[in-house]
Amino acid sequence: RISSHMGVTPALDVTAIHSSRTVIDWMMEQQPNIAWHVADAAAMDSKWSQRFAVLFDKGVIGAASAEDVADSAAKFQGGDLNMPFEVPRGMAFLSEYRRVLRPGGWAVVVMPDKTAWLQ
Numbered sequence: 001r002i003s004s005h006m007g008v009t010p011a012l013d014v015t016a017i018h019s020s021r022t023v024i025d026w027m028m029e030q031q032p033n034i035a036w037h038v039a040d041a042a043a044m045d046s047k048w049s050q051r052f053a054v055l056f057d058k059g060v061i062g063a064a065s066a067e068d069v070a071d072s073a074a075k076f077q078g079g080d081l082n083m084p085f086e087v088p089r090g091m092a093f094l095s096e097y098r099r100v101l102r103p104g105g106w107a108v109v110v111m112p113d114k115t116a117w118l119q
Helices: 021-030 060-076 088-100
Strands: 015-018 035-038 052-058 101-110
Touching (some): 015 021, 052 060, 052 088, 060 088, 060 101
Parallel strands (some): 015 035, 052 101
């Protein structure tokens, strides 16, 4: 639980994930009130379906989408410039976010810069 000293009343249950065990171990020491899990954001725990009211993505989709754009751009080299961009990584995350959010829930996605799949 996050206590009211962070300005949250009432206290909230917060779950956080990261793909690195090292990061999770460090964060557990820094923020012991948060439930930390090593997980893939594109394949979260099956028990988490419709569990969260808010999901906060701090760069995961942006990084994956940049890889998608680079892959698609490589296909354009000498090819059809009208071919649509493919974004399988970004779409996998969005699909998973939809699954774990409660009906009416919000996904807050922070991205450092624009990527073609959002345009």
